[in-house]
Amino acid sequence: MAIVRSFLQVAVTRDWEVYQMNVHNVFLHGDLEEEVFIRPTPGFRTADKNQVCRLHKSLYGLRQAPRCWFAKLSTTLLDYGFQQCVKDYSLFAFADADIRLHVLVYVDDLIITGSSRADLGISKYFLGIEVARNSTGMYLCQRKYTLDIISDTGLLGSKPASHPLKQDHTLALAPGDSLSDPYPYRQLVGRLIYLSVTRPDLSYVIHILSQFMHAPKAAHWAAALRVVRYLKSNPGQGILLQAGTDLRISAWCDSDHGGCPLSRRSLTAWVIQIGGSPVSWKTQKQDVVSRSSAEAEYRAMAETVCEILWLRELLTFLGVDCTSPVPLHCDNESAIHISKNLVFHERTKHIESDCHFIRDEILHGVIDPQHVSTRVQLADILTKALGRKEFDEFLSKLGYTVQ
Structure with missing residues (x-):
């Protein structure tokens, strides 16, 4: 769903209309590559009871049907001049002079947006998400x-x-x-x-x-x-994708060291914003036991950087300039020092080498780690149960709104 929110954020910032469409009888349009046979349907008489029917098109109930439909759709879009995003194959873009058109596919549902408003209408409902839009942005709720x-x-x-x-x-x-x-x-x-x-x-x-x-x-x-x-x-509480923003990525990561009392594994959490609007967030348990809070925070930074790199490629495909470094906010100074310092340290020799790719991204100017106080750490709400006062404060910092 992060790609859906990012897709909509770009459309809102550029003041593009958003259109949603549904393809009827979607699984009947795919072309079968394999030989598939079925028994004759009830009421269809054959001369021989052992005769079967061979399918030339996909059919509801076939395991191949979703893949056949998407292959048919993607081939058609590519023939029309669209490009397919390698970071998410469900995203397509068309560019010609000053006209851009973006299509996001989810099975038989499509979201379409672009710079031309000639034939586009406003989406009100998509995948169970209610969409409301005004001059301030697009409001998503359920x-x-x-x-x-x-x-x-x-x-x-x-x-x-x-x-x-x-x-x-x-x-x-x-x-x-x-x-x-x-x-x-x-x-x-x-x-x-x-x-x-x-x-x-x-x-x-x-x-x-x-x-x-x-x-x-x-x-x-x-x-x-x-x-x-x-x-x-607050049943109508949701997120606001703000209009008039600069589409810059900012990230917040946090960790709860030893958060699980059974396995003693830490929790990783991140919140990533585009133009100040939350588009990606996650809470997950780390795969290994961290020996210190600095190590737990460092692993959280590594997971967040992976998501940042994916979002950068995604936004670049959508025509957004992502050359400036992404500020990565962390409330652990030791983890930031580990990420910036290329010197081997006795306390970090056991950390897997794949975590250290953060240093390369810092040297390449992709990531800019920044220290923040725990009181303003947006990802803190995703790592632990907070009291009412602290919970309400973090909700307001996340840009939450109630419809």
Whole structure:
């Protein structure tokens, strides 16, 4: 979804119209390369009961159908003069003189934007995301989807919660037996995962709740219901892609050293903005145990730089100038020193060499690490459960708005 938000941010900044279209009977348009045979459909009589039908086109239910459709679409767009992005094959761009046209494909849904407004209309709804636009920018939210979650859990009349998760929670060490029927918990958490498309504030709590899908307990179910009560306080909350910005990338990364009490692995979190609007964010557990907070932060920087490099290539394909260094904000001075210092250090000799590519990107002028205080670290909200006051402060710093 980061590419969708980035795609829309570019359109908003350039004041381009956005059009959404759906292709009907999408899986019936693909050309089959393999020989596929099916039994005759009911009502179709054959002289021999052993006869079968050979397909010349793809059909719903075939495993090849999605790939055949995309191959047909991409081939057609390339024939019309479009270029396909190598960083995301679902993105296409057409450029001719002063005219640009961008197409983003998601199965049978397409988002189209460009510099010409002759034949384009405004998108209102895409992949369950509600789109509202005015002079200040484009507002993305999932209000209807949120209200459906609240209604289906029976919490329409419940008291709203001020923040999604209690501070200093101990869900990883929750006592008691597992729920007899884990399906409602799994279903609710699965729906919350998709809700995080427009809600960075849910990234941490969803990361926590997703770890107990195999055997949730009563405490985990109560925590999931608290998230729903938090949604009830602002069901229309979403992100604003601001208009009139310079489309510069800025990144914030953070880590919670030893955040998992079971595995002692740290958490990595990042928030990346384009023109001051959040377009990419993530909370994930690191693969290895870090021996210090500096190492944990350094690994978080490495993951964030990977995302930055991808976004730079993506924006360049969309015609955006990305030659200036990207400020990478980190609240750990030791991690910044490690990234800038090419001297071997006894405490960093065990860190995998692939993490050290940060130094190369700094030398090439791609990344500019900058130290910030924890109080203004935007990614802090994605690494731990904050109190109500701190949570509200970080929401405002993320540029959150309520419709």
